[in-house]
Amino acid sequence: MxxxxxxxxxxxxxxxxxxxxxxxxxxxxxxxxxxxxGSYFDEVADELERAFPDFNGAIExxxxxxxxxxxxxxxxxxxDVAKTLRDKDSLRFEVCLGVSGxxxxxxxxxxxxxxxxxxSMTHNRRIRLEVSAPDSDPHIPSLVEVWAGNxxxxxxxxxxxxxxxxxxxxxxxxLMPDDWPGHPQRKDYPLGGIPVEYIGATTPAPDExxxxx
Amino acid sequence: MSTFASSRETTExxxxxxxxxxxxxVSRDIGTAKEERVVVNMGPQHPSTHxxxxxxxxxxxxxxxELRCGIGYLHTGIEKNTExxxxxxxxxxxxxxxxxxxxxxxxxxxxxxxxxxxxxxxxPERATVIRIMMMELNRISSHMVALGTGALELGAMAxxxxxxxxxxxxxxxxxxxxxxxxxxxxxxxxxxxxxxPEDAITKIRELVRDxxxxxKDNETLLVGNSIWIKRTKDVGYLDLAGCITLGVTGPVxxxxxxxxxxxxxxxxxxxxxxxxxxxxxxxxxxYGRFLIRMQELEQSLRIIEQCCDKLETLNGAPVMVADKKIxxxxxxxxxxDGLGNSxxxxxxxxxxxxxSLIHHFKIVTEGFRVPAGQxxxxxxxxxxxxxxHIVSDGGTRPYRMHFRTPSFSNLQATSAMCxxxxxxxxxxxxxxxxxVMGDVDR
Numbered sequence: 343m344x345x346x347x348x349x350x351x352x353x354x355x356x357x358x359x360x361x362x363x364x365x366x367x368x369x370x371x372x373x374x375x376x377x378x379x380g381s382y383f384d385e386v387a388d389e390l391e392r393a394f395p396d397f398n399g400a401i402e403x404x405x406x407x408x409x410x411x412x413x414x415x416x417x418x419x420x421x422d423v424a425k426t427l428r429d430k431d432s433l434r435f436e437v438c439l440g441v442s443g444x445x446x447x448x449x450x451x452x453x454x455x456x457x458x459x460x461x462s463m464t465h466n467r468r469i470r471l472e473v474s475a476p477d478s479d480p481h482i483p484s485l486v487e488v489w490a491g492n493x494x495x496x497x498x499x500x501x502x503x504x505x506x507x508x509x510x511x512x513x514x515x516x517l518m519p520d521d522w523p524g525h526p527q528r529k530d531y532p533l534g535g536i537p538v539e540y541i542g543a544t545t546p547a548p549d550e551x552x553x554x555x
Numbered sequence: 556m557s558t559f560a561s562s563r564e565t566t567e568x569x570x571x572x573x574x575x576x577x578x579x580x581v582s583r584d585i586g587t588a589k590e591e592r593v594v595v596n597m598g599p600q601h602p603s604t605h606x607x608x609x610x611x612x613x614x615x616x617x618x619x620x621e622l623r624c625g626i627g628y629l630h631t632g633i634e635k636n637t638e639x640x641x642x643x644x645x646x647x648x649x650x651x652x653x654x655x656x657x658x659x660x661x662x663x664x665x666x667x668x669x670x671x672x673x674x675x676x677x678x679p680e681r682a683t684v685i686r687i688m689m690m691e692l693n694r695i696s697s698h699m700v701a702l703g704t705g706a707l708e709l710g711a712m713a714x715x716x717x718x719x720x721x722x723x724x725x726x727x728x729x730x731x732x733x734x735x736x737x738x739x740x741x742x743x744x745x746x747x748x749x750x751x752p753e754d755a756i757t758k759i760r761e762l763v764r765d766x767x768x769x770x771k772d773n774e775t776l777l778v779g780n781s782i783w784i785k786r787t788k789d790v791g792y793l794d795l796a797g798c799i800t801l802g803v804t805g806p807v808x809x810x811x812x813x814x815x816x817x818x819x820x821x822x823x824x825x826x827x828x829x830x831x832x833x834x835x836x837x838x839x840x841x842y843g844r845f846l847i848r849m850q851e852l853e854q855s856l857r858i859i860e861q862c863c864d865k866l867e868t869l870n871g872a873p874v875m876v877a878d879k880k881i882x883x884x885x886x887x888x889x890x891x892d893g894l895g896n897s898x899x900x901x902x903x904x905x906x907x908x909x910x911s912l913i914h915h916f917k918i919v920t921e922g923f924r925v926p927a928g929q930x931x932x933x934x935x936x937x938x939x940x941x942x943x944h945i946v947s948d949g950g951t952r953p954y955r956m957h958f959r960t961p962s963f964s965n966l967q968a969t970s971a972m973c974x975x976x977x978x979x980x981x982x983x984x985x986x987x988x989x990x991v992m993g994d995v996d997r
Contacts, residue, residue: 369949371927407928408670436799442944442957459931491802494967517627527635548639554921554951
C-alpha cells in the first residue's frame, strides 16, 4: 500500500507559506514477498499449504518484513486458518496476543484491518495474521472460540474501530461508556481538545496544530 | 418497603437495588425473599481493587457464582494521542500506561521504533546495558508494589512498609539518572536520554547490597507464615491450559510450572549475555505467584550486578546512536533546578553554530521519518508479555500504535480464578494478577 503526502505540513488549510507546498512524497509499505521467506517462515507456509490446498484462496498475500511474517488472510477463511494454526502439531500457535485494529481510510474496500500477533510456545515462533474488511461491511469472524483470551481484545477493537466480530459471545464496548457515539481510534474521528491560551499566545488543540508530515 | 431499597419485579423474580442504609433493615427485608442471590458491586473506588477496577459479583451466600470486570475508568486515549506527536514525543505518552513499570513501556516502544528504522544493531552497547539495568531496577520497584499492596489488601500491614522502603530506594536511582521518580521518559528511540551521573555505579552497587539484606525482612514475615499461607494457598487457581487459552503471561503463567520468560526464550537487548534463572512454581495459586515475585527480586539483583560490571568497562561510551538524523541533538544535564538542556549545548546552538541551531530545531519540531511498515516487539514486563504493535506510514508520527498490555490480558482471567470461590479470595486473586489500571485501560 502506498501513501501520497503533499506539502510540508500535516494540518490542512493552514496556508503553507514555507515554499514546500508543492512537495510530493510517496511512501509505500512493504509488498508481497517471494519464496524463500527465510527463517522458519517457509516451514509455516509449507504446513499451511498442506492444510489448505487452495492456499491462495485462503491467504491473499505473505509479507516478510523486518524479520516478521505477516499472513493476509481472507476474512471468510480466518476461522479455519486460525484453528489450523492452533491445532496442527507442526504449527501449534497456542497463544494469540490479542487483536489490534488499524484504520486505512485510503485503502478503498479494505479500510479496516485487524492484526493478530500469534505465538507458539511449543516451537518458540511468532507470526502475524492480518484480516481486512470494508467500512461498509465491517464484519470479521470472531476468534474467541479458538483463543478465549481474545474476548476482551475483540471488544476493545470493536469499541475503538467499529469492527463487528461475528460470533463473539458479548460484543459490547469495553473502554468507552456504553452510550458513547462513534469509534475513537478511527482516522475520521477527531482527537479533540481545546485551544489553550497562555501568556497571550494561543496553542491550538493537538490535531489542529501545524505539524510536519 | 423501606426507603433504602427499591424493588421491582422482573422475569428473574423480585430485584432489590440496595445502595446503602441500615444493613439490619436490608437483611431483614431481603431475608424474606425465596432466593439468596445477591449481586454486589465492588469498586471502582474500592481500596482493594488496585485502582479503578470495578468487579460485579453474583453471590450465593459468600460463594461467587459469577464475576465480571468493569474496566475503562482510566482510559486516557494514549494510543490515539501518539498519532499526533513525533516518534520521540511518543515516549512521554507510553511511559504513563503502566505507571509502575514505565521503563518497560518505553523500552518496548523504542525497540519497535528502532526495528522500524532498522537501527536495532547500531545501538551503542552502553545504552543497551543501561536499559537492561533500568528495567531490572524497575522490576524490583514494581514487584515491591505488588507484594506490599497485595499483603496490605489481605490485612498484613508491615510488609507494605518494608516494600515501600525498598521501592523508594530504587526510585532514588531513577531520580538520579533521569531527574524523575516515575514517568521518566528515559529510554528514547536510539538510546537513552542521557548518560548516568559519575557516581551512579557506586550508588547502585550500594543499593544492591542493601536490598539483598532488606528483602529478608519481608521473607521472614511472609514466606511460610501460616496465616499468609491460609489466605493464599490454593486460592485463585489457574492452571497451564487456562493460562494459555486466556493468553495469560508473566508470574501467573510461571506459577503453573511453565518456565516462559521472554528474557530467556526470545532474548532482546542482549539478555542472552546475562546469567539469571527463570523462577517457576507448580502450585498455580496465589502463593506460588507470590513466591515467584519474591525470588525474581534476587535474579534482578544478579542482572543489575552484571550490568554494573559491564558499565564500568564502557565508561564514556556513547548512549545514543551515532546517526545525527535520528539522535536527539541535545545532551540533557541535571542542574540544581531539575533536568534541562546542557548549557554547553545551548552555547553552541545559540552562540557559535547556525547549522547546529537549524538541526536542533528540525529534529525537535519536525522529528525524524520512519520507513513504512509494521512491527510487533514484545518484552517481559513484571506482569508478563508487553508488546508494542506499531504501524508507520513513512511519516514523522506513528500511524497506529497499539500496546498489548499484560494487565489487560491477565485481568481477563479473574473470572476463571474466582468463580466458585469465596468473596474474600477475590481480593487475593486480583492482587496476585497485579493489574495496573493504567496498563489495562491505556
